[in-house]
Amino acid sequence: MNAAGSPPDASPPVVIVIMGVSGVGKTTIGTLLAARLGWGYAEGDSYHPPENVAKMRAGTPLNDADRGPWLAAIAADIDRWRTEGRGMVVACSALKRSYRETLAGGRPDVRVIRLSGDEALIRARLETRTDHYMPPSLLASQLATLEPPGDDEGAITVDVTWTPERCVQHILATVPGLASSAG
Secondary structure (H helix, E strand, O other): OOOOOOOOOOOOOOEEEEEOOOOOOHHHHHHHHHHHHOOEEEEHHHHOOHHHHHHHHOOOOOOHHHHHHHHHHHHHHHHHHHHHOOOEEEEOOOOOHHHHHHHHOOOOOEEEEEEEOOHHHHHHHHHHOOOOOOOHHHHHHHHHHOOOOOHHHOOEEEEOOOOHHHHHHHHHHHOOOOOOOOO
16 A cells, blocks of 8 residues: 555555465465566565564464564565665565555555465465474464455455466466566
């Protein structure tokens, strides 16, 4: 959303925020999209302080106070990338409107892509994942926290029942200016 509160304009983005609950495919689709665009990729989970990771590993949901400094750190990097004119894709749950406002608000060159899928599919992914601290037991709290983007946010929703490649093709075809950036 731009500073006036309307959806982003049709100018090409500099930063893409891939959002959604844990296990929806943010890393898979984000890294694939970044590779197709020849852009950098940042993993939002790497911005969490050790205290947040410990809470999640223990099965305790994060609250707004926990997420505030984490989101501020990601937003600071988004601003740096924008200043540098550096194309970046960042994966970040960005579950609430206020979180997305921290990351994309007033930044017309930042676009939000929401990955969405059926709870059973996402839970199955989480249950087979062995390389992450986020336990499947926290999925319910993430789904309860999730505020899907409103029409005024200009976000694009992508169905993750599609293959990752089809998801990326949809993003490239839907976000103004991206298709011409893809290699």
